[in-house]
Amino acid sequence: MPVNFPSDITVTRFSAGDYIDGVWTAGAWVDDEFVPADDESTTVTVHGNIQDPSNSDVRTAEAICRAAGKTLIGAAVLRCNEPVYADDPDTLRPADRFPFEGRTYAIIKVTHRSTLPALAHYRALGALIAANTEDASL
Amino acid sequence: MSLPIDAIKAALLAWVQDASTGFKILFADQNRPAPGTPHIVINTALTSRRIGLDDEAIWDADDAVSTLAAHRRVSVSLQAFGAGAVAALTGLQDALEYPTLYAGWFSGDSLAAHTPGEVRNLSGMLGSRYEQRAQMDVVVTCLNTDDGDPLTDDPGYFDALTYDSPALGILDTTIPE
Numbered sequence: 001m002p003v004n005f006p007s008d009i010t011v012t013r014f015s016a017g018d019y020i021d022g023v024w025t026a027g028a029w030v031d032d033e034f035v036p037a038d039d040e041s042t043t044v045t046v047h048g049n050i051q052d053p054s055n056s057d058v059r060t061a062e063a064i065c066r067a068a069g070k071t072l073i074g075a076a077v078l079r080c081n082e083p084v085y086a087d088d089p090d091t092l093r094p095a096d097r098f099p100f101e102g103r104t105y106a107i108i109k110v111t112h113r114s115t116l117p118a119l120a121h122y123r124a125l126g127a128l129i130a131a132n133t134e135d136a137s138l
Numbered sequence: 139m140s141l142p143i144d145a146i147k148a149a150l151l152a153w154v155q156d157a158s159t160g161f162k163i164l165f166a167d168q169n170r171p172a173p174g175t176p177h178i179v180i181n182t183a184l185t186s187r188r189i190g191l192d193d194e195a196i197w198d199a200d201d202a203v204s205t206l207a208a209h210r211r212v213s214v215s216l217q218a219f220g221a222g223a224v225a226a227l228t229g230l231q232d233a234l235e236y237p238t239l240y241a242g243w244f245s246g247d248s249l250a251a252h253t254p255g256e257v258r259n260l261s262g263m264l265g266s267r268y269e270q271r272a273q274m275d276v277v278v279t280c281l282n283t284d285d286g287d288p289l290t291d292d293p294g295y296f297d298a299l300t301y302d303s304p305a306l307g308i309l310d311t312t313i314p315e
Contacts, residue, residue, distance in 0.1 A: 005182035017170070022151050022163050022180060067265060068172075092171040136167040138143050138182045 003121045004080055005047040009098055013085070014041045016093035024135075028091070048080025050100045053125070061127050064108045074128030076100045078107070084124045086110055097129065104129045141186055141210060142280050145173060147248045150180050150214060150276075153251070155244065158226045161218065175220025175269065185213045189279070206289040209284035217276045223272040227257045229234040249309035250279040 015037035027036040053075040054063065065072040072077040078084065078098050085106045087095040095106040105126030114120040143271040147165065155161050162177040163272055186211065218226045231253045244251050253276055260271040282289060300312045 019162055019164040019170075019173060019177075021155075022147070022165045024164070024168050074249055086260060087171060088170070089174065135169055137165045138147070138167075 003079070003081055003119055005049055005079070005121070007047065007049055007080065008045050009048050009050065009080060011044050011046055011078075011080075011084055012041050012097040012104075013044055014045070014094040014096070016088070016091035018092060030045065046080040046082045046084065048078055048121070050076055050078050050098065053077050057125055061108060062123055064125075065127055070127075072127055073130065074103065074105075076105045076126045076128070078105075078124040078126060079121050081121055083112075083122055084110055086088075086124075096124075098124075098126060100126070140282065140285075141212060142247075142249075142283055142286075143182060145249065146212065146214075146278055147180070147182055148248055148281060149244050149249050149251070149278075150182065153233065154178055154180065154216070154230060156239065157230050157241070158224070161220075161226055166217075176226070177219055178226065179217040180221070181215040181217065183212050184215050187211050193289075199206060202292065202293040202295050204243060204293065206282075206291060208289050210280055212252050212278045213281060214276040214278055218272045219269065221262075221270055223270045224257060224259050227272045227274045231257060244278075248281055250315055252277055 016028050017024055017026040017037070017040075018029065019025070020027075020034055025034070025036055028041040029035075034127075042123050052123060054077075056078055058072070058075055061075045062072045072088055076098075084096045084098075084107055085093070086109055087093060095108065097104050097106050099105075105122045108127045109125040111121055111123050112120070151163065154161075157228045158178060158291075160176060160180075163172065164177060164179055166179050166181040189209040189211050193209070195204040196207060197204050216230065218224070233255060233289060234251060246287065252264060255275045257272055257274045260273055261268055263269070297310055298314065300310055302308055302310045
């Protein structure tokens with residue numbers, strides 16, 4: 001029985017994809033044929049809450065971002081009762097994103113807290129996404 | 139008026155796809171997930187410069203229009219990541235020397251390409267392991283267009299001349315009458 005979080009939070013979930021003729025295309029390979037996805041992203045609603053990160057969270061986020069060659073510019077923590085996902089390097093599926101105080105955060109790490117069944121929930125660490133995240137290629 | 143970016147990208151993509159095997163290919167700066175290795179990144183237009191002091195204007199007296207021959211030299215960067223990166227770029231460099239292949243990739247779109255410099259081995263640490271990386275510059279020569287149409291200038295022309303000279307007693311006169 002997970003935690004009964006009262007708030008609805010809209011999470012953006014992305015399709016996997018691949019680089020087709022050099023350009024990112026949402027979709028998946030089926031029997032050696034790439035099938036484009038209908039939508040690059042969808043939204044799901046989870047029950048949860050979002051809080052500022054602890055110092056430990058920030059250090060963890062910095063380490064994860066640094067390993068990926070990125071700079072951490074902000075972090076937030078989402079606790080919710082349904083699974084959410086960080087990026088998947090195998091399928092190239094981008095991480096789920098959630099909004100907090102007018103900004104958007106991409107999930108970089110997810111843990112499932114289940115030691116006490118009555119308090120079981122997912123804890124997702126999110127890294128702030130810069131506003132200019134659109135395709136910048138020529 | 140602008141660089142024929144789409145034509146340049148298509149030519150570069152055809153070249154890299156045909157002349158490298160096993161490498162995922164992507165254009166730079168898409169803000170999308172980083173692929174695994176090996177892959178090649180095409181950075182399409184690092185610089186663009188005019189060839190010559192100014193663009194040649196070709197005058198068409200019948201239509202009274204100048205067509206500008208706006209030749210541009212565009213520098214492109216190819217970056218390869220993962221095992222075989224150096225070999226992949228040296229192979230791409232070699233492939234440009236085959237006239238039959240080159241014509242299919244570039245000449246048909248009024249483009250020209252050559253590799254002015256060297257393939258650089260930029261292998262280095264990624265985390266705690268070495269990763270093979272390489273980079274090569276490519277120069278593409280092209281013609282600026284207006285969405286595919288030639289750049290034209292319409293300066294106009296004199297179709298009549300009116301003059302007078304009080305000292306010579308010439309009143310206002312227009313030629314042709």
